[in-house]
Amino acid sequence: MNYFADSLLAALALISSFDPAIYRIVATSVSISLIASLIAACLAIPCGVTTALNSFRGKKTVQHLLNTLMAMPTVVIGLLLYGLFSRLGPLGHWGLLYTPSAVIIAEAILIFPIMMNLTITAVNSADPRLKPTLISLGASPFSLAYHVVSVTRFAILAAVITGFGRAIGEVGAAMMLGGNIEGFTRTMTTAIALETSKGEFELGLALGILLLLIAFILNFALSWLQGTKS
DSSP, rough: HHHHHHHHHHHHHHHTTTHHHHHHHHHHHHHHHHHHHHHHHHHHHHHHHHHHHHEEEEEHHHHHHHHHHTTTTHHHHHHHHHHHSTTTTTGGOOOOOOOOHHHHHHHHHHHHHHHHHHHHOOOHHHHHHSHHHHHTOOHHHHHHHHHHHHHTEEEEEHHHHHHHHHHHOOOOHHHHHTOOTTTTTOHHHHHHHHHEEEEEEEEOOOOOOOOHHHHHHHHHHHHHHHHHHH
């Protein structure tokens, strides 16, 4: 008990002292996850809105595929991308392995189905009279999508925040593709795994506290958005 209490106090001291090593890791993790979330959102939101507003053959299959991808272990994504980005892989000449770009791509792929699925849910939960009303007023497909997104913007933003939260907590693919290089690709989760294995429990605990703080802020933002929507 004393060991944990002493480690907790040491971790809080590291956080309050604004240790540059800790906050460099936090900055790297947040920036990588933020870029991945923006990329995924730019793709997932249009795809989700288009899927929700249109009927086509294979729509249920797309939904099942999204549900499957949401449950896919991150190490599988990391393994597939490692095979593509390694020196002997088909994309090895791009030189992406062990770079932030590789981690960003992995996280974007990881959270894309989450954002798209939640976007579909958000659009489907809108007033069922909205779509036929807009169509009767002569709305074009683009105008229809724009108005639906405008009405469901808080739910869609919640989908983006959820994706960001999933990305910043990712460890498997980030470790495989980033290599956990200090000051370059070391994220909060990979640093926690490394430092704890090295016996640096205080540093790992400090990063864990900051990660929990970010999760709390994200959950608070989601609760606020849900309250605003209601």
